[in-house]
Amino acid sequence: MSQDIETEERLAGLRTIRRVGPYLWPEGQTWVKWRVVIAMAALVVSKLIAVYTPVIYRDAVDTLSGEDVSNLALGAIGLTVAYGMARVFTNGFQQLRDAVFAAVAQRALRQLALETFEHIHRLSMRYHITRKTGGLSRIIERGVKGVEFLLRFLLFSVGPLILELALVCGIFFFMFDAWYLGVVVGTITVYVWFTFKVTEWRVKLRREMNDMDTDANQKAIDSLLNFETVKYFGAEGREASRYDGAMEGYERAAIKTASSLAFLNFGQAFLITMGLVGVMVMAAMGVQDGTLTVGDFVMVNAYMIQITMPLNFLGTVYREIRQSLVDMREMFDLLDQPADVTDRPGAPALDVQSGEVSLQDVRFGYDPARPILKGVSLDVKAGETVAIVGPSGSGKSTIGRLLFRFYDVGGGALKIDGQDVRDVTQDSLHDAIGVVPQDTVLFNDTIRYNIAYGKDAASEEEIVAAARAAQIHDFVMGLPEGYDTAVGERGLKLSGGEKQRVGIARTLLKDPPILLLDEATSALDTETEQEIQVALRRASEGRTALVIAHRLSTVADADRIVVLEDGEIIETGTHEDLLERGGRYASLWARQAAEREEAA
DSSP: OHHHHHHHHHHHHHHHHHHHHHHHSOTTOHHHHHHHHHHHHHHHHHHHHHHHHHHHHHHHHHHHHTOOOTTTTTHHHHHHHHHHHHHHHHHHHHHHHHHHHHHHHHHHHHHHHHHHHHHHHHSOHHHHTTSOHHHHHHHHHHHHHHHHHHHHHIIIIIHHHHHHHHHHHHHHHHHTOHHHHHHHHHHHHHHHHHHHHHHHHHHHHHHHHHHHHHHHHHHHHHHHHTHHHHHHTTOHHHHHHHHHHHHHHHHHHHHHHHHHHHHHHHHHHHHHHHHHHHHHHHHHHHHHTTSSOHHHHHHHHHHHHHHHHHHHTHHHHHHHHHHHHHHHHHHHHHHHOOOSSOOOTTOOOOOOSSOOEEEEEEEEOSBTTBOSEEEEEEEEOTTOEEEEEOSTTSSHHHHHHHHTTSSOOSEEEEEETTEEGGGSOHHHHHHHEEEEOSSOOOOSSBHHHHHHTTSTTOOHHHHHHHHHHTTOHHHHHTSTTGGGOBOOGGGTTSOHHHHHHHHHHHHHHHOOSEEEEESTTTTSOHHHHHHHHHHHHHHHTTSEEEEEOSOGGGGTTSSEEEEEETTEEEEEEOHHHHHHHTSHHHHHHHHHHHHHHHHO
């Protein structure tokens, strides 16, 4: 069973590596291919020089000891200078390789990060509400870093190491004998086997540590995003305890990881030292019996040290490559995650002529076993303001989400000017609808930036005009920094009413033909609500407006009111008509009026 899992992991790793290939050798990008070729050529040249360097070192030693006469023309000093130049050229070609390849690697990272970022935004609301932001950001971060590590070490550490080992083994075989080759190959084989086995064990510990790290990060971000709630309930200690519990698990896993690293390092040092001693003993015996020179002894030592240094990092490189493949697979799995809501091939842009909205026997449920809307039919004429009211859970906000196409209807159709929203592009649909939600969330930037978000490249005059229409301009000008005032994380530096006005100004700047007000004032106090209502009425002028409301007092002047209950329309009419009927709307109105009087 475990072998099957290991085989599957290896195959998954190979698939992941293949997916990185097109970013290194992209079609139509000749400059990228040339850089890859030049970097690989520089790599090979640097290794050839590095492998020949100990030979120069040997000749210098033999010349000094008087045992060699073939390099008398250069002399000991000349050979020493040549040895130094060889080391300089080795490093120079390595740096050239890194400099040439840097543009290729950074281009691949940028493209991957952008594709992942864009894909996440394309994913449906259903996906986002089931994911934790902290964990999602961690997957992207670790995935991109994993690609960077893989490119750097797989190409510039493992590949060169294999090439260098092959060259050194060849030199030992042809310049000495098979026994030297046998000791070197045996040492490397046992070393690699030990390294991989221990690293496999450490990968599992590292994965456990990453899981703990992700859990702690999610708890930290979740707590910080809900800063106000934590304060309301005096739960700072509880949150700290919860975070510390997650960090305790991370601590245990980190200690195991550190201990296993110590064991790996000692085992590697022991094995490589045994191999070094074995080869050196044979070389020393050769010097004693006259078959080798002192220079040969020094050269053997130099070669062994030369291959020992990169081998010391093999465990780390292997572990990081394994971990990088896991991190990259998580990111590529994210890229493979299909979006629930997609544009149909060749879908045209929405053509809004008047802005009529029509719901035709719409059925929908977030869970197929629990339907929310059960055949809702509603026509909203151009320029008409229609309010949808009803108790919590009746499906009011769901209609807004379907209109904006966060989800697709399960049955029936939702149309704008006779065009099914599923048959047009999402971009054009979103451009046609302006939304003021219950809780306007602002970016951690200035008031100007947040208002200007409604229209790309908006002018200062347009921003100010939108702020005036939303009745927030005077407030902004009263601030020390005016429109350059920072609003803080999620707009926490502003009050609820101020945030809503910024949201209204942002939507007005967008200037959409259809306006969706999703309980835009339900979180505000009565006085602020009345002020915001004035701004919303102005925003609705000349537009088709769909108002989703819980407080009935906010929609009394709507052209038409639709009462929704248990996913079905049970009443429709004007405020006065519905009160005269004495039905469900009248009872809701009476209840809310009694609650207002009791609160007063």
